Amino acid sequence: MVPLKMTEMWATMGSTIASFMFVWAIIRQYCPYELRRFFEKYTHRLMGYFHPYIRISFHEFVGDRLKRSEAYAAVEAYLSANTSKSAKRLKAEMGRDSSKLVLTMDEYERVTDEFQGVKVWWVLSKIMSPTRSMPYYQEQEKRFYKLTFHYKYRDTITGSYLEHVMREGKEIRLKNRQRKLYTNSPGYKWPSYKQTMWSHIVFEHPATFDTLAMEPEKKKEIIEDLLTFSKSKDFYARIGKAWKRGYLLYGPPGTGKSTMIAAMANLLGYDVYDLELTAVKDNTELRKLLIETTCKSIIVIEDIDCSLDLTGQRKKKSEIASDDDLDKVNADLGRKEAKEDGSSSSSSSSSKVTLSGLLNFIDGIWSASGGERLIVFTTNYVEKLDPALIRRGRMDKHIELSYCCFDGFKVLAKNYLKIETHPMFDTIEKLLGQIKITPADVAENLMPKSPMDDAESCLSSLIEALEEVKKVAATTKVEEQKQQRILIKENGEIPGDRDSRSKESQPAIA
Numbered sequence: 001m002v003p004l005k006m007t008e009m010w011a012t013m014g015s016t017i018a019s020f021m022f023v024w025a026i027i028r029q030y031c032p033y034e035l036r037r038f039f040e041k042y043t044h045r046l047m048g049y050f051h052p053y054i055r056i057s058f059h060e061f062v063g064d065r066l067k068r069s070e071a072y073a074a075v076e077a078y079l080s081a082n083t084s085k086s087a088k089r090l091k092a093e094m095g096r097d098s099s100k101l102v103l104t105m106d107e108y109e110r111v112t113d114e115f116q117g118v119k120v121w122w123v124l125s126k127i128m129s130p131t132r133s134m135p136y137y138q139e140q141e142k143r144f145y146k147l148t149f150h151y152k153y154r155d156t157i158t159g160s161y162l163e164h165v166m167r168e169g170k171e172i173r174l175k176n177r178q179r180k181l182y183t184n185s186p187g188y189k190w191p192s193y194k195q196t197m198w199s200h201i202v203f204e205h206p207a208t209f210d211t212l213a214m215e216p217e218k219k220k221e222i223i224e225d226l227l228t229f230s231k232s233k234d235f236y237a238r239i240g241k242a243w244k245r246g247y248l249l250y251g252p253p254g255t256g257k258s259t260m261i262a263a264m265a266n267l268l269g270y271d272v273y274d275l276e277l278t279a280v281k282d283n284t285e286l287r288k289l290l291i292e293t294t295c296k297s298i299i300v301i302e303d304i305d306c307s308l309d310l311t312g313q314r315k316k317k318s319e320i321a322s323d324d325d326l327d328k329v330n331a332d333l334g335r336k337e338a339k340e341d342g343s344s345s346s347s348s349s350s351s352k353v354t355l356s357g358l359l360n361f362i363d364g365i366w367s368a369s370g371g372e373r374l375i376v377f378t379t380n381y382v383e384k385l386d387p388a389l390i391r392r393g394r395m396d397k398h399i400e401l402s403y404c405c406f407d408g409f410k411v412l413a414k415n416y417l418k419i420e421t422h423p424m425f426d427t428i429e430k431l432l433g434q435i436k437i438t439p440a441d442v443a444e445n446l447m448p449k450s451p452m453d454d455a456e457s458c459l460s461s462l463i464e465a466l467e468e469v470k471k472v473a474a475t476t477k478v479e480e481q482k483q484q485r486i487l488i489k490e491n492g493e494i495p496g497d498r499d500s501r502s503k504e505s506q507p508a509i510a
């Protein structure tokens, strides 16, 4: 036999492939679905003998097509983030929240990925398949990602690589999702057929830690604490503790407690559940609300001191007990109330949520479901709260939001006026050292009141306001001293500190 020359060999191979492709194209076009599947099945089997590669498919819809496959969505997110730079044909779609354009690889585009030195290939393909539900024969597109790799790396790819793709893909999806602000407020009554007890809107608060006015070291410490928490899944599992953390934010009105919650949610990419405690019927409903919260969320109870008469419940018991017995009563109270399950309700509110119900909500067995949750309480009067409610372990971190310091002012000046330094800053620093003014008041004075207002006029208006506060505070102090002298003269009585709390929230000389 005369050996074939190279060029002839290539030509023979080329024509064989071309004829095969031609036959395949005719089969695809004209053959019924069953015959095509049959042909495909045996071609794949035949190819398997010569082809040392393994393929794994991730179909978009599995089974009845009602729900998109989680695995497919994770692969899509992973590839969109990791390989969209190398893909040459991309598909652009608005994200589910219609806020930004998402680029994913186009159909039949093939991209390469590398994991621990092993190369793999991904292709987005589609097949036509008949739908069963239709009364007449109809074909529908079924998309799937196909992963190809050499059979030598089977264990690595089916094990750690796919685990890595799923984990990263899920994380990317969580990060890109539209975040939500939930409420259980009665204003948002849910219809009886609705499954969930929470109503929600899109969470779009612009506050960040960069725009928050507070001492830089304190800010840094809080950010680090939050980031450490969000990365500590394994740590919490190891020490046998539910993956959640409690924050108590306290301080006078207008010092940035609510703003900080928004900044926390934006830093970690969490949803926010704003729990209106007075709208919760009883402990059972509170537990239901808790179960319905998802992971990666912040559960907020604002103004916890006003939410329920929690301290009142304890005072009634304490009236019949001596001071020494008080601690014991307090310790037993939780257990008793748990048994009563709401019967010892607060008289001042229609809500039957008890202190023990709330304590259970924070760290009972149910609170562990879901994981990765922050519980944040805010209050203007930390001293009014029951110690059991805010003890470490329940409220792990206590953060005081206080009056505006010079560092805080500089953050506000940068946000509002876009300036980092100005000759008037010295006067402002001196005045801020002498008086107490909230960041909310400083911010209000830095806000331009007309289009003509520039940085200088805003700073002047702030200095005027600070001078005014200083004058009022000085007059108040003189008045108080006069009152004190009169009382001492009349009764020899040294005035107690009963008014000190109301003075706290007033502007005063520091």
Ligand SMILES: Nc1ncnc2c1ncn2[C@@H]1O[C@H](COP(=O)(O)OP(=O)(O)OP(=O)(O)O)[C@@H](O)[C@H]1O
Residues within 6 Å of the ligand: 211, 212, 213, 214, 251, 252, 253, 254, 255, 256, 257, 258, 259, 260, 379, 380, 401, 439, 440, 441, 443
């Ligand atoms: N520390 C801060 N940094 C930046 N802006 C602040 C700060 N504190 C207050 N503000 C401004 O003041 C407004 C009111 O602040 P915020 O609602 O966070 O106060 P709050 O402490 O929650 O008050 P309240 O105790 O009355 O609920 C905010 O919209 C924000 O613009």
Ligand SMILES: [Mg+2]
Residues within 6 Å of the ligand: 257, 258, 259, 302, 378
């Ligand atoms: Mg607030």
